[in-house]
Amino acid sequence: MAKITKTFNAGKTKAFTALRDIDLQIDMNRITVFVGPSGSGKTTLLSIIGCMSRPTSGRIFLNGRETTSLTQRFATEVRRNTFGFIFQSYNLIRGITVLENTMIPAYPGGSKHGIVKRKAMDLLDRLKIGSKAHQKVESLSGGEQQRVAIARALINGPSVVIADEPTAHLDTDLVMALLDIIAEIKEEGKTILIASHDPLIFQSSIVDRVVNLRDGAVVE
Amino acid sequence: MKWIERQRAFMDYTLSSLWRRKSKNASLILVYTLVVFVISSVIFFAGAFKKEAEAVLADAPEMIVQRMVGGRHDLIPTGYVAKVKGIRGVQSVTARLWGYYYHPASGSNYTIMVPENFPHADHAVELGHGVLRTWGTVQGNQIYFRTHDGETLVLSVVKVFEAATDLVTADLILMSEPVFRKISGVAEGFATDLAVRIRNEQERRTIAEKITQAMPDARPILREEILRTYASLFDWRSGYMLVLLSGAVLAFFIFAWDKATGLSAEERTEIGILKGVGWDTADILMIKFWEGIGISLTSFVLGVLASYAHVFFASATLFEHALKGWAVLYPAFTLRPVVDAFQLAVLFFLTVAPYTLVTVLPIWKVSTMDPDIVMRQG
Numbered sequence: 001m002a003k004i005t006k007t008f009n010a011g012k013t014k015a016f017t018a019l020r021d022i023d024l025q026i027d028m029n030r031i032t033v034f035v036g037p038s039g040s041g042k043t044t045l046l047s048i049i050g051c052m053s054r055p056t057s058g059r060i061f062l063n064g065r066e067t068t069s070l071t072q073r074f075a076t077e078v079r080r081n082t083f084g085f086i087f088q089s090y091n092l093i094r095g096i097t098v099l100e101n102t103m104i105p106a107y108p109g110g111s112k113h114g115i116v117k118r119k120a121m122d123l124l125d126r127l128k129i130g131s132k133a134h135q136k137v138e139s140l141s142g143g144e145q146q147r148v149a150i151a152r153a154l155i156n157g158p159s160v161v162i163a164d165e166p167t168a169h170l171d172t173d174l175v176m177a178l179l180d181i182i183a184e185i186k187e188e189g190k191t192i193l194i195a196s197h198d199p200l201i202f203q204s205s206i207v208d209r210v211v212n213l214r215d216g217a218v219v220e
Numbered sequence: 221m222k223w224i225e226r227q228r229a230f231m232d233y234t235l236s237s238l239w240r241r242k243s244k245n246a247s248l249i250l251v252y253t254l255v256v257f258v259i260s261s262v263i264f265f266a267g268a269f270k271k272e273a274e275a276v277l278a279d280a281p282e283m284i285v286q287r288m289v290g291g292r293h294d295l296i297p298t299g300y301v302a303k304v305k306g307i308r309g310v311q312s313v314t315a316r317l318w319g320y321y322y323h324p325a326s327g328s329n330y331t332i333m334v335p336e337n338f339p340h341a342d343h344a345v346e347l348g349h350g351v352l353r354t355w356g357t358v359q360g361n362q363i364y365f366r367t368h369d370g371e372t373l374v375l376s377v378v379k380v381f382e383a384a385t386d387l388v389t390a391d392l393i394l395m396s397e398p399v400f401r402k403i404s405g406v407a408e409g410f411a412t413d414l415a416v417r418i419r420n421e422q423e424r425r426t427i428a429e430k431i432t433q434a435m436p437d438a439r440p441i442l443r444e445e446i447l448r449t450y451a452s453l454f455d456w457r458s459g460y461m462l463v464l465l466s467g468a469v470l471a472f473f474i475f476a477w478d479k480a481t482g483l484s485a486e487e488r489t490e491i492g493i494l495k496g497v498g499w500d501t502a503d504i505l506m507i508k509f510w511e512g513i514g515i516s517l518t519s520f521v522l523g524v525l526a527s528y529a530h531v532f533f534a535s536a537t538l539f540e541h542a543l544k545g546w547a548v549l550y551p552a553f554t555l556r557p558v559v560d561a562f563q564l565a566v567l568f569f570l571t572v573a574p575y576t577l578v579t580v581l582p583i584w585k586v587s588t589m590d591p592d593i594v595m596r597q598g
Contacts, residue, residue, distance in 0.1 A: 044592075052496055053592035072588070073500055080498025091493045094486075095240040105497040107229035110222030152497065 001025075004058035006044050006216075018044040020216045022058070027209070028159075031182065031192045033202045036213035042195035043088070043164050045213070049193065050162045051079040080105060084153030086163040090145045092137040092152075098124065099133040102151045109156065116155070123151040127181065143174040150181060160191045167198045175200045182206065230503065234510040248476060249519050255472045256523025256571060257530070258465055261538070263563045264531040266455065268555040273450040275556075276388055277443055281314075281415040282424055284441045285431060293439075295410040300435060304416060307430050309423045315411035317397060319404045321365070326354040332393045334400045342396045346379040350390030368405030375399065416440075477578055488586055495591030504587035505580055512579030516572040524564065532557045 004022040009015045019041045026032055026049075034042045047053045049060060051067055059068045067078055084105075092101045102120040124130040127147040137145060146166065153161055163182075167175045175198070183206045186192055196202060202210050212219040238245050285304060287296040296315075304313045318333040330351055340346075345363065355363065361377040381389040401408065418424055428440035491504055530536060532555055 047592045053590040073502075076495070076498060076500040079496075085496055087493075087496070091489070091496065093490055093493060096236055100236065104233070104494070105499075107233060108226060108499055108503045110226040110229075112225055113228065113232075156498065 001049070002059045002061075004045070004048060004055045004060065006041075006048060006053075007056045010056055018216050019048070019055070022216075022218060024211065024218060026191070026193070028063075028191045029186070029189055030208040031186055031194065031206055032209045032211060033207050034193070034195045034211050034213055035197060035202045036219075037197065039215075040213040041216040042213055044216075046162050046164055046193060046195050050083045050085055050160075051075045052085070080108065080156055082158055082160055084156065084158035084161045086146070086149045086153050086161065086166055088165040088168055090149040092145055092148055094138050095136065097134050098129065098137055098140070098148050101137055101148055102155055105152060106155050120151065120155060123154055124148075127151055142169040143177070146170065146174075146178065147181075154185070158190070160193065161185055163192070163194045163196075165196055165198075166194065167196060167201055172200065179204055179206060227506075230507050231510050234507045234514060237507065238511060238514060245515060248515055249522070251472055251475060252516065252519035252571070252575070253523040253526070255469055256520050256567070257527045258468075259567060260524045260564065261527035261530050261536060263560060263567065264527055264558070265536045265555070267560045267563070268531065268558045270451050271556065271558045274447060277447055277450075280443055280446070282418040282421055282443050283416040283428065284446075285414040285416055285435075286439045286441065287413075287435075287437050288439050289437065293413075295406060296413055296438070298409055298411050300438065301414060303434055304414060304431060307427055307434070309419055309427050311417040311419045313417075314415045316413050316415050317400050317404075317406065318412050319400075319406070321393070321403060323355060325356045328354050328391070330391045330393055332395060332400060332403065334397045335394050338394060338396050340378050340396070342399055343375055344378040344396070345375045345399075346381065346394040347377060348381045348389035348392045349383050349386055351393055352377075352380060365403050367402050371402075373399070373402065473574070476575055483582065483586060491583070491586050492591045495587070501587045505583060508580045508583045509576060512576035513572070515579075516575040520568060520572055528557070528559075531555060 001022050001024040004019055004024075005017065006019040007015055007017045022045065034045060036042055044053075048055050051070070055068060059066055061067070062078070062082065067075065070078065093104070099117070099120055102124060103116050106116040106119075121130060121133060124133055124147075127150060129144055129147045129151070132140060132144065137148060140148065146169075153163075166178060170178065179201070182192055182194075186206065194201060194207075201207070285296070285300070287294050287300070298315045301313045301315055304310060314336065316334075318331065320329045321332045322329050347363075363375050363377055365373040365375060367373050375395070381392070395403075400406070406412070416427075418427060424442055428442065431438055431440045494504060495501075530538065535555065
């Protein structure tokens, strides 16, 4: 990342700068945690890294290729194939089953339905939630919903997994279980980026690097 | 292959999405189907009647010659037969005797006519089912008429036409010439009009011109003009019905617009989530397109099928009187199925296309926004 700045409502009286001149190099195949208080810009930074929004200025390079100037169509393709996103409130679609929620990111890819379904079931079984595949997501507990969100993030085989405050709604036991899952994902060769102010996360031994953010800037 | 799998996946998602909002979509489909049902019923009904008129008139003479006095139809001297027959190209001329008989007991007008061949005695009549049904004073096979000079005439019913011919025979009474003249008061030497058969139909207008020149008080009426009048009549009536329905159609489009364009917070968040997990703007628009097509096509098919059954199996019970016009005597008959593909295609494009557009367009703005913004706004 080179001089990433993000200003919301730029040019208006309610303009707010969430990120200021972020210069950062993130190593692949590592777990990096972004730490900071509320409003420090963690979610915004992850959103820009994951091609979910564009910075006001600055550039991002992914494996040597710039992603900030990509058209929306190509940015979406990069987002779908490279990044798996675990949202803070999980953002599962209510009214449909666990299995359908897991499969949704794979729909635009055009893979055969049977193959996607098998892959989704494998992921759900691995996360020990396969038995609930045909239940509606709103009937699950917080921990179960999070595992569905993790399965959804992994369905397209991304090389980077982004998790925004993944432990916000979890108790200690569930946080430890989540850390085990994250460690397994890292073992598969994936890069993991986490935004969290939970000490159980950023003080964990599996974390390779902690980046401190405050008021939209990296604090050394 | 990939494209097909993509569309299949989008259609799966669309069906699931429609099912999730089933009450909203069910009410939309119901109203939409009703609108299509009414409009296509009118199309089917008018089309079938026009076809029936064509079939009935297929064997009719190429030309009818009437006499006009004071701009109104008057009796024609039978001496005109020879004059018309003498025109080159005329195959045959028949003086026709027919008219109307008003029966006070039933309040109905019946058509009385002398056929070319009437193989019964003078006191006999042949009549249609509708006459029997409405006359009211038929005793046994005796039927009472009042002649033009006030006398009572008792006639015997020797034949009743089959119900299947009701469309043309429901109000028809056939009788001998002397009886007709006694009842109607048409004097000897006069007829109602002349039926003219022409050898070469291409010469019809020329022959009509010659008739007008030879007999200035005569009015030739071509068969195609009669057909055009029937077509205009049903077009006018069906158009009138559609104008009356236009309020309902407009209300439907306002309703559909409101339902289709009103994006709830939940729907906005859903779009943001889909974009967040890797769906493109085009993918979002595609599911909305399938949603619009799904609802409108379902409603169109249901509406057309229901109207087909309504018109051709239930005789358009709901509004047949509005289209047939006022009468005391309505013939009972089943219309032969006629489908005007062009009109249905027009109805298709006027209903399915606008609704699909109305579903897709409002999503455009939301689907082009960064998913981050959509999810925050949701």
